[in-house]
Amino acid sequence: MLVKLEHVTKTYGQFKLDCSLNLEEGHVTGLVGQNGAGKSTTFKAILGLIKPDSGSVQVLGKDGGQITDADKMRMGVVLSDSGFGGHLNIKAAASIMAASYSRFDRERFLRQCTEHRLPVDKKIKEFSTGMKAKLKVLCAVSHEADLLILDEPTAGLDVVAREEILDMLREYMEAEGKGILISSHISSDLEGLCDDIYMIQDGKIVLHEDTDVILSDYGLLKLEAGQYDSLDKTYILRIKEESYGYSALTDARQFYQENYPSLIVEKCGIDQVETMLIGGKRK
Numbered sequence: 001m002l003v004k005l006e007h008v009t010k011t012y013g014q015f016k017l018d019c020s021l022n023l024e025e026g027h028v029t030g031l032v033g034q035n036g037a038g039k040s041t042t043f044k045a046i047l048g049l050i051k052p053d054s055g056s057v058q059v060l061g062k063d064g065g066q067i068t069d070a071d072k073m074r075m076g077v078v079l080s081d082s083g084f085g086g087h088l089n090i091k092a093a094a095s096i097m098a099a100s101y102s103r104f105d106r107e108r109f110l111r112q113c114t115e116h117r118l119p120v121d122k123k124i125k126e127f128s129t130g131m132k133a134k135l136k137v138l139c140a141v142s143h144e145a146d147l148l149i150l151d152e153p154t155a156g157l158d159v160v161a162r163e164e165i166l167d168m169l170r171e172y173m174e175a176e177g178k179g180i181l182i183s184s185h186i187s188s189d190l191e192g193l194c195d196d197i198y199m200i201q202d203g204k205i206v207l208h209e210d211t212d213v214i215l216s217d218y219g220l221l222k223l224e225a226g227q228y229d230s231l232d233k234t235y236i237l238r239i240k241e242e243s244y245g246y247s248a249l250t251d252a253r254q255f256y257q258e259n260y261p262s263l264i265v266e267k268c269g270i271d272q273v274e275t276m277l278i279g280g281k282r283k
């Protein structure tokens with residue numbers, strides 16, 4: 001197991017994180033949640049940047065407190081407030097990376113920067129948002145890390161830049177024994193990349209599911225009031241009142257398609273599941 005969190009808690013005033021999650025080797029695991037849900041706090045707890053109030057953090061098979069510098073070399077990290085000083089250029093950043101990471105491959109890194117149209121002599125502070133984001137991810141994958149911890153690596157990027165970053169991550173996963181924990185607001189990124197998804201709301205994990213299962217089994221029912229009253233609600237997870245009656249989230253789409261052929265039963269993606277879990281009522 002690359003990462004294992006068991007009831008990791010952290011309280012900031014009214015906010016309380018209580019998070020359990022696992023990242024297995026060979027897996028890309030996504031963490032989704034609204035602003036302030038606790039994604040960055042979870043990542044900081046994994047990285048030892050904050051001390052949890054209770055619970056256990058294991059990273060690369062070791063207790064959080066026992067992570068050595070050698071273990072840190074096995075990790076690539078993107079945080080929203082991480083990055084190089086803006087006065088540096090990529091060549092200078094490469095020298096810092098070479099001094100920091102024994103497995104840093106300078107030639108490959110500079111080649112990849114050029115392939116991704118990042119000018120190696122220009123000051124990083126003059127880069128666009130997308131260029132800075134690509135550089136952060138290229139740095140994270142440049143030193144043969146076994147584990148990537150990526151907090152919103154695609155935030156604020158256009159679709160082409162996002163796709164480039166996702167391709168970098170897919171390429172990274174081609175090697176054996178790697179794993180990525182990634183957060184994003186953009187569900188399509190996670191759908192196309194992650195093996196499984198955790199959803200966090202108000203500091204609590206409200207759903208953990210394989211991405212394939214969400215896409216194949218979850219569904220949204222559109223119901224008039226009469227249809228709602230007579231519905232078997234065994235597999236309904238959340239209900240929301242709508243102008244036409246109700247919408248209902250199910251994790252057994254086929255059951256309703258087969259047993260209620262006249263109902264409107266739509267496929268749903270991660271965004272809709274999140275909206276219903278957060279905005280809908282329990283049945």
Ligand SMILES: Nc1ncnc2c1ncn2[C@@H]1O[C@H](COP(=O)(O)OP(=O)(O)OP(=O)(O)O)[C@@H](O)[C@H]1O
Pocket residue numbers: 012015033034035036037038039040041042
């Ligand atoms: N150092 C801190 N001191 C006080 N409160 C904090 C601190 N760090 C985080 N919080 C609070 O913890 C909660 C969770 O914040 P966190 O940054 O983990 O959310 P997030 O899911 O990453 O949000 P976003 O998507 O906006 O980045 C918020 O209410 C935030 O105000």
